[in-house]
Amino acid sequence: MFSSIQSTHFLGKNLIYMPTCHSTNSHAMDMIKKGVANNGDIIITKEQSAGRGQRGNKWISESGKNLTFSFVFTSQNVLLKNFELNMAISLGIWRALNDFLPPKTVAIKWPNDLLVNSKKICGILIESVTTADKSVAWVVGIGLNVNQTEFNYLNATSMKNESTAVAFDLQNVLEKLALCIEESLEEAYKVNVNTLKNVYLSKLFLYNKPHSFKIIAENEYIEGKIVDIDRNGCLVIANENKRWVFEAKEVLFL
Numbered sequence: 001m002f003s004s005i006q007s008t009h010f011l012g013k014n015l016i017y018m019p020t021c022h023s024t025n026s027h028a029m030d031m032i033k034k035g036v037a038n039n040g041d042i043i044i045t046k047e048q049s050a051g052r053g054q055r056g057n058k059w060i061s062e063s064g065k066n067l068t069f070s071f072v073f074t075s076q077n078v079l080l081k082n083f084e085l086n087m088a089i090s091l092g093i094w095r096a097l098n099d100f101l102p103p104k105t106v107a108i109k110w111p112n113d114l115l116v117n118s119k120k121i122c123g124i125l126i127e128s129v130t131t132a133d134k135s136v137a138w139v140v141g142i143g144l145n146v147n148q149t150e151f152n153y154l155n156a157t158s159m160k161n162e163s164t165a166v167a168f169d170l171q172n173v174l175e176k177l178a179l180c181i182e183e184s185l186e187e188a189y190k191v192n193v194n195t196l197k198n199v200y201l202s203k204l205f206l207y208n209k210p211h212s213f214k215i216i217a218e219n220e221y222i223e224g225k226i227v228d229i230d231r232n233g234c235l236v237i238a239n240e241n242k243r244w245v246f247e248a249k250e251v252l253f254l
Contacts, residue, residue, distance in 0.1 A: 002044050005175050010040035011071060011182040012174070021045035024070035025141040032137045037072045042178070044069035065147040066158070067174055073138040073185075080201055083176075083191055083233025086112065089140060092184030093122055094203050096177045101162050107205040110235050111227070111248045114144075115205055119157035121145050121208050146173055150196040197229060204229075212254040213237060215244070221254070 001021075005012030021027055022045045031037035047063040061068050073085075090108045097106045097114060107115045114122035126143035144153075145158035147167050159168055188196055201207050207226050214221050222244070228236035235246045244251075 001046060001156070002171055002174060003043075005178045007175060007179050008040075008182045009186075012042045013040055014038060015042045015044065018043065018045045020047045020049065020104070022049050023141075024048065024068060025125055025127060025139050028072055028141075028165055029069045029127065032072060032129050032131055032139070033131055037137070039072060039074045041072040042069055043071075061143055061145070062148040067142065067170060067177070068143040069147055069174070069230040070139050070141040071178075072098035073140055074135070075138075083111075083229065083231075084188065084196060086124065087137060087229075087232060088184045088188040088198055089124060089126070089181055091116065091196075091200060091203065092181035093124070093142070093144075093177060094158070095184065096173075097159070099119070099160055099180075100165075100166045100168070105162065106203075108200065109205040109253075110229065111233065116157055116159075117184075118205070119155050121157050121159065137180045144176070144177070146172070148168060165182040193231075201229065206253070214252040214254055215246075216252060233251060 002015055002017045004015040018027070021043070024045055028041070028043050031041070045068055048068050048080065065184070078214065090112075093114050094106055094108055097116070103115060105116050107118075108242075109115050109120070112124040112126075113120050118179055122142065122144045127139045128136050128139070129139060131137055145156065146157045147160045149161055159165070159173070187205060204226065210223065214224055222237070222239070224237040224239040224244070226235060227238045230236055230245060235251065237244045237246065237251070
């Protein structure tokens with residue numbers, strides 16, 4: 001159903017297609033631990049039985065209509081670690097989606113989602129694993145709603161729902177994603193972290209706009225603006241009186 005990608009330098013040159021898979025991230029991590037994974041390998045399936053989202057959430061996708069895949073990324077470059085890698089990948093996906101969808105509809109939502117018209121279209125899960133030689137490899141899982149039109153969960157959408165296309169060719173979308181992600185990673189090597197972050201903030205959902213949030217642990221509602229992402233990838237919200245710093249799953253967007 002899928003074939004290796006010719007337009008990239010490394011990403012997707014080796015593509016492993018599995019009709020069904022428990023989790024592409026788990027499979028990629030197993031490959032790394034066994035020493036059989038290479039930089040840029042893509043593991044893709046049309047149906048995941050145990051797809052995982054951020055912090056243990058499930059990723060549910062209709063079989064054969066969307067893209068659910070993971071890729072292996074190994075880099076000793078100190079720039080691309082922690083949230084810098086997340087920012088670069090998010091910007092690559094943002095760029096790819098803008099090639100398919102109406103302008104000014106796509107946004108990045110902290111910490112790991114892409115939105116179209118304020119609805120979730122894509123989720124990212126980045127996990128690290130220590131290899132046999134004690135180096136660090138990354139597994140990047142991506143779930144993108146492409147041709148699915150109905151969703152059992154609220155506030156979700158797909159490329160098909162947000163465009164005039166009858167249906168998208170999944171191979172073409174995968175190739176565009178891989179190319180844009182690879183270009184974004186390569187560009188991230190060439191700039192400092194602040195430059196990367198400023199580009200990321202310019203695409204960030206609700207950046208510098210008044211909004212309501214909920215602090216989960218305290219069951220407290222606050223009003224403020226997203227003003228920054230700190231060096232650890234935490235969300236910084238502020239108003240005239242106070243400044244908060246949140247990790248993932250500590251705050252809700254209302």
